[in-house]
Amino acid sequence: MIDAILPSWVASAEKFGDAPEETLFPEERPFISRAVDRRRREFVTGRHCARLALARIGVTPAPIPRGERGAPVWPAGTVGSITHCSGYRAAAVAPADVARAVGIDAEPHEPLPDEVLPTIASPEEIAALRVMGEADGAVCWDRILFSAKESVYKVWFPLAGRWLDFSEAVVDIEPSGTFRARLLVADPAIGTNDLPGRWTVSDRLIATSIALPRP
Ligand SMILES: CC(C)(COP(=O)(O)OP(=O)(O)OC[C@H]1O[C@@H](n2cnc3c(N)ncnc32)[C@H](O)[C@@H]1OP(=O)(O)O)[C@@H](O)C(=O)NCCC(=O)NCCS
Numbered sequence: 001m002i003d004a005i006l007p008s009w010v011a012s013a014e015k016f017g018d019a020p021e022e023t024l025f026p027e028e029r030p031f032i033s034r035a036v037d038r039r040r041r042e043f044v045t046g047r048h049c050a051r052l053a054l055a056r057i058g059v060t061p062a063p064i065p066r067g068e069r070g071a072p073v074w075p076a077g078t079v080g081s082i083t084h085c086s087g088y089r090a091a092a093v094a095p096a097d098v099a100r101a102v103g104i105d106a107e108p109h110e111p112l113p114d115e116v117l118p119t120i121a122s123p124e125e126i127a128a129l130r131v132m133g134e135a136d137g138a139v140c141w142d143r144i145l146f147s148a149k150e151s152v153y154k155v156w157f158p159l160a161g162r163w164l165d166f167s168e169a170v171v172d173i174e175p176s177g178t179f180r181a182r183l184l185v186a187d188p189a190i191g192t193n194d195l196p197g198r199w200t201v202s203d204r205l206i207a208t209s210i211a212l213p214r215p
Pocket residue numbers: 042043046066068069070071072081082083084085104105106149150152153154155157158164165166167168169
């Protein structure tokens with residue numbers, strides 16, 4: 001699913017089940033030492049997918065620690081992103097001389113809880129979702145918007161190293177499977193205010209991605 005919305009210069013791996021905990025590196029175990037079963041499984045399988053994806057770009061299996069504010073610390077010379085939700089885990093990676101950043105996000109294909117939408121979307125974004133819902137009521141456009149903003153953050157944070165609020169990016173979704181995120185704050189490390197992305201849905205899942213090439 002994730003591969004279909006990534007460019008050819010990004011490698012990915014996904015799983016609909018879970019990998020055994022033995023696949024973790026000893027250095028990674030402290031990050032889940034006090035975690036509940038659900039968290040252990042998503043962390044383990046996210047790392048497993050990351051190593052499968054890294055192998056596809058020729059990187060020997062290595063630990064991927066949790067870094068600042070939870071961002072994965074990728075092996076030198078690589079960039080990437082991990083996502084997990086119920087029944088799905090995925091990772092996407094690229095050589096750092098090819099890509100500046102990659103962000104992926106997966107969500108259940110379900111409407112957002114009513115109280116969440118106004119906290120992650122502007123009135124203009126909500127109005128655009130309403131129009132799309134009238135044209136195609138089978139797609140949970142609000143969840144795509146949320147997922148797109150999560151992908152924005154996963155590209156933003158490793159480059160900018162700071163928080164980005166949901167109100168600081170405006171996302172325009174195209175029904176054809178793309179979106180554009182317009183950043184309302186500038187950061188020299190990002191170097192652009194315009195982040196193009198892609199989305200896909202299945203009956204059960206939504207996935208979004210942003211891949212920033214190195215010029
Ligand atoms: C960090 C965040 C984006 C994760 O998204 P999520 O939908 O909750 O969860 P996902 O399963 O898709 O992703 C979790 C993975 O994201 C990665 N991640 C966590 N923090 C990260 C960060 N600061 N930067 C990049 N990646 C991060 C990790 O790999 C994590 O999995 P792991 O802990 O097992 O390694 C989200 O929890 C968050 O804090 N959002 C608020 C910020 C935001 O989205 N702003 C909107 C800007 S428009």
